[in-house]
Amino acid sequence: MIAVIINTCTVITGSITGLLCRKGISEKYKSAIMTALGICTIFIGIQGSLKSENVLVTIISMVLGTAAGTFFDIDSKISSFGRWVEEKVTRKTKKKGDNTSIAQGMVTAYLLWCVGAMTIVGSIQAGVSGDYSTLITKSVLDLISSAMLASTLGAGVLLASGLLFLTQGSLVLLAGVIAPVLNDSMINEITCVGSLIIFALGLNIVKITDIKVANFLPAVILAPFICKLLSFLPF
Numbered sequence: 001m002i003a004v005i006i007n008t009c010t011v012i013t014g015s016i017t018g019l020l021c022r023k024g025i026s027e028k029y030k031s032a033i034m035t036a037l038g039i040c041t042i043f044i045g046i047q048g049s050l051k052s053e054n055v056l057v058t059i060i061s062m063v064l065g066t067a068a069g070t071f072f073d074i075d076s077k078i079s080s081f082g083r084w085v086e087e088k089v090t091r092k093t094k095k096k097g098d099n100t101s102i103a104q105g106m107v108t109a110y111l112l113w114c115v116g117a118m119t120i121v122g123s124i125q126a127g128v129s130g131d132y133s134t135l136i137t138k139s140v141l142d143l144i145s146s147a148m149l150a151s152t153l154g155a156g157v158l159l160a161s162g163l164l165f166l167t168q169g170s171l172v173l174l175a176g177v178i179a180p181v182l183n184d185s186m187i188n189e190i191t192c193v194g195s196l197i198i199f200a201l202g203l204n205i206v207k208i209t210d211i212k213v214a215n216f217l218p219a220v221i222l223a224p225f226i227c228k229l230l231s232f233l234p235f
Contacts, residue, residue: 001169001172001173002132003122003126003132003135003136003139003172004123004126004135004165004168004169004172005165006132006135006136006139007135007136007138007139007142007164007168008161008164008165008168010139010140010142010143010146011109011113011139011142011143011146011157011160011161011164012146012158012161013143013146014142014143014144014145014146014147014150015109015146015147015149015150015157015158015161016150016158017147017150018146018147018148018149018150018151018152018157019150019151019154019155019158021147021151022150022151022152022154025151025152030151030152031152033148033151033152034148034152034153034205034206035205035206037145037148037149037205038202038203038204038205038206038207039202039206040202041112041198041199041201041202041205042199042202042203042206043202044195044198044202045195045196045197045198045199045200045201045202046195046199047195048191048192048194048195048198049192049195049196049199050192051188051189051191051192051195052188052189052192053185053188053189054185054189054227054230056230057189057192057223057226057227057230058189058192058193058196058223060222060226060230061189061193061219061220061222061223061226062193062196062216062219064218064219064222064226065193065216065217065218065219065220065221065222065223066215066216066218066219068218068222069212069214069215069216069217069218069219070212070215072218073215074214074215074217074218075107075212075213075214075215076212078103078106078107078110078214079103079104079106079107080103081103081106083102083103102153102154102155102156102159103156104153104156105149105150105153105154105155105156105157105159105160106156106157106159106160106163107156107160107213107214108149108153108156108157108201108204108205109145109146109149109153109156109157109160109164110160110163110164110167111197111198111201111213111214112145112149112198112201113142113145113146113160113164114163114164114167114168115194115197115198115201115217115220118134118135118137118138118141119138119167119168119171119194120171120187120190120191120194121134121187121191122134122135122137122138123135123168123171123172123175124171124175124178124179124182124187125175126172126175127171127172127173127174127175127176127179128175128176128179135168142164146161181224182224185227185231186223186224186227186228187224189223189224189226189227190220190223190224192223193219193220193223194220196216197213197216197217197219197220200213200216201213
């Protein structure tokens with residue numbers, strides 16, 4: 001859990017730094033920074049998506065996972081949670097657009113920090129062998145991204161640090177149980193599906209699309225099961 005605590009502290013530090021610098025950065029630079037971050041996010045998504053060994057696993061996982069996510073309306077629930085927390089934390093009146101920005105910041109930061117390959121592989125390494133190298137490297141990257149996101153999207157990014165701790169901490173604790181069941185192919189498929197979600201997130205950041213990315217999250221859970229089921233087929 002040491003690496004998880006370090007990762008959480010880095011995103012809190014980065015988020016606070018970004019919030020403190022927010023007023024000193026003009027909209028021109030905020031827009032440019034978000035575009036650059038979005039392009040980098042798209043690149044990370046493309047890079048990780050190439051890990052797939054069986055495109056059928058990816059397709060089936062994404063279709064079924066998105067159907068489940070849409071049914072439970074995960075994206076709206078996370079956004080609503082962000083607005084609810086904001087109403088509890090602050091007493092001053094805010095415009096509707098500000099609440100939306102806070103929810104967007106929390107969702108964007110959470111997906112960027114918790115769905116990628118480094119989170120999944122790093123958590124398994126930390127939980128099974130005590131190897132924190134991947135999560136420590138991720139912490140450095142998250143420090144930068146949290147500062148950039150907070151400077152443009154606001155306090156919602158800071159709120160996402162709590163979700164990061166819960167998600168990543170749970171993965172590390174469960175790694176000892178999950179790791180013996182997962183093989184390299186399953187991990188690759190999880191990485192691929194997670195990276196596709198990151199890719200979609202990048203498209204949203206650069207404002208090419210307005211995809212409800214959180215609705216894709218069940219696909220990450222389904223990927224290893226679909227991979228195992230298809231391994232029994234003769235082709």
